[in-house]
Amino acid sequence: MLSERRLQVLRAIVQDYVGTEEPVGSKALTERHNLGVSPATVRNDMSALEEEGYIAQPHTSAGRIPTDKGYRLFVDRLADVKPMTQPERRAIQNFLDGAVDLDDVVARTVRLLAQLTRQVAVVQYPSLTRSAVRHVELLALAPARVMLVLITDTGRVEQRLIDCPAPIGENTLADLRARLNSRVTGRRFTDVPLLVQDLPEAFEQEDRSTVASVLSTLLETLVERTEERLMIGGTANLTRFTHDFPLTIQPVLEALEEQVVLLKLLGEAQDSAMTVRIGHENEYEGLNSTSVVSVGYGSGGEAVAKLGVVGPTRMDYPGTMGAVRAVARYVGQILAES
Amino acid sequence: MLSERRLQVLRAIVQDYVGTEEPVGSKALTERHNLGVSPATVRNDMSALEEEGYIAQPHTSAGRIPTDKGYRLFVDRLADVKPMTQPERRAIQNFLDGAVDLDDVVARTVRLLAQLTRQVAVVQYPSLTRSAVRHVELLALAPARVMLVLITDTGRVEQRLIDCPAPIGENTLADLRARLNSRVTGRRFTDVPLLVQDLPEAFEQEDRSTVASVLSTLLETLVERTEERLMIGGTANLTRFTHDFPLTIQPVLEALEEQVVLLKLLGEAQDSAMTVRIGHENEYEGLNSTSVVSVGYGSGGEAVAKLGVVGPTRMDYPGTMGAVRAVARYVGQILAES
DNA sequence: GACTGGCACTCGCGCAAGCAGAGTGCCAGT
C-alpha cells in the first residue's frame, strides 16, 4: 500500500507532466509543489512508485513520466472531475441552443467538445435501437416503387427505397401507412418486430407479398442498419502532439476513419456512466498511446448514444472529464426539448 | 518561348520529383530519361527554366524542384490524364454499386477516392439548388406542430420542425400537402418560390397564417439551407507528408474542418469541368502548399455537386486526375439509377 | 551556334568529439 505522501507525489508528477510535457525530476517537484520534504526523499518515493509500475523513466537519468497504470490510479483516486464554470455552462447552452435540426445539434456538439477540450471529439448520433418511432411514412414514387421514411423521437430520419414485387395501389398504401403508424408510433424500436408481424394478414391476398416486403425493409432498417452514424471533429488538435509525430498521429487518424473501430470503442462501456480508457486499455492498438473519455447522453434518464474525446494519454483528465460530462448533459436537454 | 527539349526537361523533373520526393539534379535526369544530351546541356536548360521561374533550388548546390508555376505548365501542356485501367474501372463500379442509400453512396465515394489517390478525398452532397423535388411530406406531430420532410430527386432528405401560429386540422394539412405536391413535384428547387407564392389564397382566412409559415419554412430550407453538406476521408494520408511535418499538416487539417472553406474551394470553378488548383493558386493560405483537383458530377448532363482530392503540390497529377474523373463518372451513373 | 567534357567551387549532411546540465542512486549523518 502506498503512503499518502507517495500518492501526492504521483499526483504532482501527473499534473506537472501534463502541464510541461517533459519528464519531471525530483528537484523540480519539490520546488513547484510544497510537499514539505527534500528532493532526496522524493527520490526515494519515486523509486518506490517506479518499482510498483506507476511511473517510468524514458532513459536512465531523465525525469519520470507516468505509466498507463499511473494515470489509472490518478483518475480513480487522485483526481476530481473539474466542473465547468458558470460562464462556460452558459456558453455551452447558448451555442447548442442555436441548432436547427439533429444534424446541426450533432455538428455543434462536435465543434464544442473539440474546442473545450482541445482534442478530437466524437459524437454518436442517437441510436436507433434505443429510440422510439415518431412516424413512419410511405411514399409511392412509381407504381411498384415505394420510399420508406422513418422518423425517430430524437429527430433522426432514415429513408430506404423499396422495389415491390407487384404494383401497389394508392389506397392500399394509405391503409398500410395508417395501420403501421397506429401500431408503432411512440413505441420503442426493439418492440416493433413483434407489433407488426401479423400485419400482412389484414390485407388482401394479392397485396400481402408487397406488404411483407415493405415490412421486411422496415425491420432491416431497424435492425441491420443499427450501424450507428457518428461525427468527428477537431482532428487538427492532433498536431499538438508535437513530440513523437508521425508515429502517433497516423494510426490515430486511421482509427478515426474506421467508424467500426470508433463505434466499438464507444459501445464497449455498457452503461452510460463516464468511462476513461487509458493507453493500452484500448483494444485497438492504433490507440495505444491515447486515452478515450466517453459518456452516454440522452433525452430522458436513459442514454440514447455516446459522445467523447480522444487525446494523448498525457491529457488533463479532470478538465476533459468535466467538459465531456457538461456537454453530454446539455445535449441531452436539447434533445428532450425538440 | 521554351524549346521542346526544355519542356521535356521540365516534364522529367516533375516526374522524378514526384516519384522520389527529392530535388533532382542534372546527372540523375540524364540517367533516368534518355534525353539524348549530356548533363551539362541539361544544366543549361535547367538554368533557363529557373530563370523563367518554373523550377527552383531549395539551397545552392542541391537539385531543382518544380515551382507552382512549373506544375501549372506541367498539367496544362505536358501531362495527359491517365485513364483508369479496365480492372480498376470494374472495381470502382462494383464498390459503388453496393450502396444502399445516398449517405452510403457518398461515404463509399469518399473511401474509394481516398484509396485510389492515396490522398484526402472530399465529396459534396448533391446540391439542393441544382436538384428537383421528388416529394414534400407534412406530418402533424402535435396540434400546432408540423414536420416538413423534403425529398430530392437525388435521394437527399431534409427535415424541419415548424411551430405553427395556430393549430391546423388534419384535413387542412392533407389539402395543403396535396396542393403543394401537385405544384412542386418534379420541379427544380429554383422554381419553387414562384410556384407556391399564391398558395395561401386557396385556403380559409383562419388557416392562411399557418400555411404561410409552412411555406416560408419550405423556402428557407431551399434557399437559406443551401449550405451544402460534404464528407471528407483519407486524412490519414496526410501523414505521408513525412518531410516538413506539423507545419504543413496542421493548417490543412484546420481547413478540412471548416466546411465553409472547402465549399468555397469546390465552388470556385463555375463549370463542372476538371479543375486543378496548385499551391498558391488556392486562396485559403492554409492550403498554399497543397493542390486541389476537383470536378463536378451529376446524374444527367449537368453537375449537381463536386468532388475532389486535396494533396501535396508534389502529387501524381495524371493519375489523380484520372481517378477523380473516373469516380465522378461512376457516381453520376449510380445517382441516375436510383 | 549548339553541345560536350572538364574543373573548381559551394553547400548540406552525417559523424565524432567535447561540454554542460539535469537527474539519479547511494551512503553516511542527523
Added chain:
DNA sequence: ACTGGCACTCTGCTTGCGCGAGTGCCAGTC
C-alpha cells in the same frame, strides 16, 4: 525516517571535418 552530499550516467547541443552531389563556367569540338 529524512537529509545533504557526491559520483555517475545519460541526453542534447555545439563544433569541426570530410564526403558527395550538384552547380556554373569555360574552352574545345562538331
